[in-house]
Amino acid sequence: MARIVVGMSGGVDSSLAACLLAEAGHEVVGVTLKLWPCAEEDGGFTREDACCSPTETIDARSVAQSQGLKHYVFDSEDAFRRGVVDDFLASYARGETPNPCIRCNETIKFGDLWTQADSLGADAVGTGHYARVLKRGDRYVLGVSADRLKDQTYFLFSLTQDQLSRVEFPLGALTKDEVRAMAHERLLATAAKRESQDICFIGEGGTEGFLRQEMPEAFQPGPIIHVSGQQLGEHQGLAAFTIGQRKGLGVAWSEPLFVLRLDVASNTVVLGERPHLDTNSAVLRACTWHLGPLPTEGLRALVRNRYRMRPVAATIFPLADGGARVVYDEPVMAPSPGQACVAYDLAEELCLGGGWFVSGVEGAEGP
Numbered sequence: 001m002a003r004i005v006v007g008m009s010g011g012v013d014s015s016l017a018a019c020l021l022a023e024a025g026h027e028v029v030g031v032t033l034k035l036w037p038c039a040e041e042d043g044g045f046t047r048e049d050a051c052c053s054p055t056e057t058i059d060a061r062s063v064a065q066s067q068g069l070k071h072y073v074f075d076s077e078d079a080f081r082r083g084v085v086d087d088f089l090a091s092y093a094r095g096e097t098p099n100p101c102i103r104c105n106e107t108i109k110f111g112d113l114w115t116q117a118d119s120l121g122a123d124a125v126g127t128g129h130y131a132r133v134l135k136r137g138d139r140y141v142l143g144v145s146a147d148r149l150k151d152q153t154y155f156l157f158s159l160t161q162d163q164l165s166r167v168e169f170p171l172g173a174l175t176k177d178e179v180r181a182m183a184h185e186r187l188l189a190t191a192a193k194r195e196s197q198d199i200c201f202i203g204e205g206g207t208e209g210f211l212r213q214e215m216p217e218a219f220q221p222g223p224i225i226h227v228s229g230q231q232l233g234e235h236q237g238l239a240a241f242t243i244g245q246r247k248g249l250g251v252a253w254s255e256p257l258f259v260l261r262l263d264v265a266s267n268t269v270v271l272g273e274r275p276h277l278d279t280n281s282a283v284l285r286a287c288t289w290h291l292g293p294l295p296t297e298g299l300r301a302l303v304r305n306r307y308r309m310r311p312v313a314a315t316i317f318p319l320a321d322g323g324a325r326v327v328y329d330e331p332v333m334a335p336s337p338g339q340a341c342v343a344y345d346l347a348e349e350l351c352l353g354g355g356w357f358v359s360g361v362e363g364a365e366g367p
Contacts, residue, residue, distance in 0.1 A: 001027065002123035003029065003120070004027070004122060004125065005031050005120055005124075005125050006028055006125070007031055007032075007109055007128075010058070010059040010060040010190065011056070011128065011195065012128075012179060012180060012190045012191055012192075012193055013128030013171060013179060016128065016170075016186070017169075017170045018030055018063065019188070021168060022067060032057050032073045033073075033108060033113060034074070034076060035076055035084075036085075036200060036201045037077065063189055063190055072116075074112075076108060079107065079108060080104070080201075083103060083107030083111065084103045084107060084201075085100075085214075087100070088103070089214055092215070094264060095238055095263070096336065097242045099338070099339055100201075101155050101199070102154075105155055105158075106158055110159060113125060114163070124167060125166065126170065127168075128171055129155075129169050130169075130171055130174075130176075131151065131153045133164050133172075139161065139292060140161055140164035142290065142351035143349065146174060146175060147174065153342070153344075154307050157351055158288045160288070161290070180192070211239045218238060219240070221237075222235055222238070224250070225269070226257075227260055227272035227276055232252075232253065235269050238262050238267060241269050242259060243335070243336040244258055244277060244334070245259040246258050258271065258276070260272045260276050260334075277333045278332065279328075280327065281327045282305075282326045282357055283319070284323050284324045284326060284356060285322075285355055285358050287322065290351070290352055294316060294324060295318075298315040298317045301313075302344045302348055303342065303343050303344070303354075304341070304344070305335040306335070311344055311348060313328070313330075314326050314329060323358075324355055335357045340354055340357070341355055341357055
């Protein structure tokens with residue numbers, strides 16, 4: 001049996017993951033990472049469902065103690081600020097719409113947590129993610145969770161082969177209802193806790209309030225124009241807009257308008273009618289492909305441009321710079337730069353990897 005460090009956030013999923021691995025005979029060590037100043041006394045805000053709040057840390061330790069597991073708390077605020085929050089802010093400054101949860105998995109849950117695991121002599125890391133790891137030949141690939149509604153492979157697409165070879169996802173074959181029932185059976189203190197749906201470092205002011213506090217320079221007035229060139233009004237900051245946005249635009253027009261582009265260089269929001277958002281292709285950077293390099297003739301796949309969207313059929317072609325071009329079978333709403341495109345096999349059983357959307361039509365040496 002192995003020594004496994006389990007990231008315990010204080011929620012029911014990570015709590016049961018630790019229990020199941022211990023019950024399987026592994027030596028489990030619980031680790032909670034303090035990521036953000038969430039308590040009033042250390043300059044943050046109080047939100048009980050934040051994954052690094054004092055309440056969550058206490059609950060994680062309570063579960064560990066009730067199961068006879070060792071538990072440690074490590075301060076990862078600096079790593080979280082650099083790898084997740086600073087990236088989040090820089091992405092908005094570029095006119096993008098970032099996904100901090102994926103960055104957190106990359107840099108913290110499968111970055112800093114792994115560093116702590118190595119320091120504790122662990123053989124593997126376990127988490128409460130709803131996903132599976134499968135072997136295909138000599139490669140590791142993410143398998144979709146048994147609970148399709150809870151599946152989190154979208155947020156894990158960028159894991160490396162080394163990480164996939166040393167990670168345990170004990171909840172991958174379970175549904176959320178089964179997880180809660182099993183947690184109640186074990187009398188875990190977290191069994192009935194509600195889930196957090198928000199970005200953990202965002203307080204009551206929401207994303208816009210956080211951005212105004214952290215990067216006020218992103219809220220300079222500028223023009224709002226129609227795609228035809230006609231000026232429609234004035235905005236109070238590009239960071240308050242995202243590609244595809246329809247509501248809260250502050251302009252009047254004969255039919256609904258959507259955000260088509262955010263031009264950082266000229267500080268301009270470009271609006272247009274819904275058909276202007278349709279696209280047949282998109283370009284990706286910083287790609288990860290679990291089954292190896294993309295074939296030159298392209299990879300047939302189902303892709304998600306956003307977490308909750310219905311997957312659509314596409315062919316993914318490699319580009320000379322290591323990126324990729326996604327060619328959709330049918331036009332789709334243009335994705336937001338900075339968001340993740342995640343690919344699945346045609347049976348939607350395997351997560352094959354993915355990349356990050358870039359703006360424009362970069363990488364023109366495609367098919």
